[in-house]
Amino acid sequence: MTFRPLDRAGIAARIARDIPEGWFVNLGIGIPTGVSDHVPNDREVIFHSENGVIGAGPAPDPDKIDPYLVNAGTQHITLRTGGSFVHHADSFVIARGGHLDLCVLGAFEVAENGDIANWARAPDEAVKQVGGAMDLAIGAKRLWVAMEHTTKGNGGSRIRQVCSYPLTAKGVVTRVYTDLAVLGIAPNGFLVLDMVDGMTPAELQDRSEAKLHWQ
Amino acid sequence: MIDKFVPDVPAALAGIADGAVILMAGFGNGIPETLVKGLVAQGARNLTLVANSGGRDTGPTADILATGQVDKLICSFVRPDSTAGRLFAAGKLELEIVPQGTLAERLRAAGAGIQAFYTPTGADTLLAEGRETRVINGRNCLLEFPLRGDVALIDAWEADRWGNLTHRASARNFNPVMAMAAALTVVQTRHIVPLGDIPPANVHTPGVFVHRVVHVPE
Incomplete structure (x- = not known):
């Protein structure tokens, strides 16, 4: 049997399965943005957007767009009943102050000690794209990462012993969702929690630069 | 009578000097x-612009950067493929990248009289190189x-003559x-309302922080 990697929506859907009712959650740009599409309406999860939206809802019908209501990716959204708005300093009180049950970020690499690199591909990269990632990474109760297991270019693993790219934060990732597996961060490194159907432990290890552990 | 309304945009921006730090x-x-x-x-030059991002190829941020009025941009995020990114690459724009929450808190601290603060944001990153950590x-x-x-250049939905804003x-x-x-x-402000029209508990920015208001209908 051969395995089939999840596509980006598949990774988002896999993450959504693990978010229980009642959590207050920030979704980063990229794969994480799609997570809310896979949380059923009858499961109350409150989504925070860093530009000051509490209770962000799905995209509106084209004839119901409010130009004054966007998410962190500046896409038009709706506000769920019960939602509210805060200014930017209070929005990052939420992000930094431990008030989010979960933040899901995209990343270039994650290391076995929970380090995350997601803002620059080289120390001397001319332009830096930090945004709110450093605040969210150190501030949420849980930080999950959504990314492809290997790079598109040379197939190098994003699951690392040590990050090769500049860090966003140290030792903060608690779980990684890739197109191939779900990995926890344990004291001794990556712990495999789930794999796509048909994947063998040897195949997953082969695509991971860091050593994987099984329960 | 307190009346913070000014008749037009030139009056709103009168006196902004070369070298000013502009919060956008x-x-x-x-x-x-x-x-x-x-x-x-208005044409003030050698400005420092503080904004969330460096913008794109068009729009307010790109437009003012393209004039060469801005020497330095302080923001959380610059797209490489943008007016700001290209000016920086060409050595025509100084850049200070600040994590978004730190940017908001540094602004809040300025308004609040806080002289410094310690934050875990960015402490273990390249942004901390050569700086004090604890x-x-x-x-x-x-x-x-x-x-x-x-x-500070501010956008409001409603304003009254005391400068109370929503x-x-x-x-x-x-x-x-x-x-x-x-x-x-x-x-x-998009709308002007009579003093007292905004319910007191619904004022988002009280007029104590506001000096001039100009009406810009949609």
């Missing part, structure tokens, strides 16, 4: 676009200083925080 609110919306256009026409409650933290503006939906973003962080806070 906005995040996708809530951007004081008409005031930024006015600042281009372990507090077991966490590595980075020393940050207030970010004060000479001028901001619509997510257009609130940096507006209340930047309004309190500048020596001169200039507001463009």
Whole structure:
């Protein structure tokens, strides 16, 4: 049997399965943005957007767009009943102050000690794209990462012993969702929690630069 | 009688000097676009611009950067393929990248009279190189200083003559925080309302932080 990697929506859907009712959650740009599409309406999860939206809802019908209501990716959204708005300093009180049950970020690499690199591909990269990632990474109760297991270019693993790219934060990732597996961060490194159907432990290890552990 | 309304954009921006630090609110919306256009026409130079991002190829941020009026941009995010990114690559724009929450808090600190603070944000990153860090409650933290503006350019939905403001939906973003962080806070408002019309508990930015208001209908 051969395995089939999840596509980006598949990774988002896999993450959504693990978010229980009642959590207050920030979704980063990229794969994480799609997570809310896979949380059923009858499961109350409150989504925070860093530009000051509490209770962000799905995209509106084209004839119901409010130009004054966007998410962190500046896409038009709706506000769920019960939602509210805060200014930017209070929005990052939420992000930094431990008030989010979960933040899901995209990343270039994650290391076995929970380090995350997601803002620059080289120390001397001319332009830096930090945004709110450093605040969210150190501030949420849980930080999950959504990314492809290997790079598109040379197939190098994003699951690392040590990050090769500049860090966003140290030792903060608690779980990684890739197109191939779900990995926890344990004291001794990556712990495999789930794999796509048909994947063998040897195949997953082969695509991971860091050593994987099984329960 | 207190009346912070001014008749037009030139009056709103009168006296902004070369070398000023300009706080420009906005995040996708809530951007004081008409005031930024006015600042281009007003022509002050050697400015430092503080904004959430460096913008794109068009729009208020790109437009004022393209004039060469801005020497330095302080923001959380610059797209490489943007007016700001290309000016920086060409050595024509100085750049200070600040994590978004730290940016908001530095502005808030300026308004609040806080002289410095320690935050774990960015403490273990390249942004901390050569700067003071300290372990507090077991966490590595980075020393940050207030970010004060000479001028804040603010967008509002409603304003009254005392300068009390509301901001619509997510257009609130940096507006209340930047309004309190500048020596001169200039507001463009979509709607003018009589004093007392905004319910007191619904004022998002109280007039104490506001100096000039100009009406810019949609």
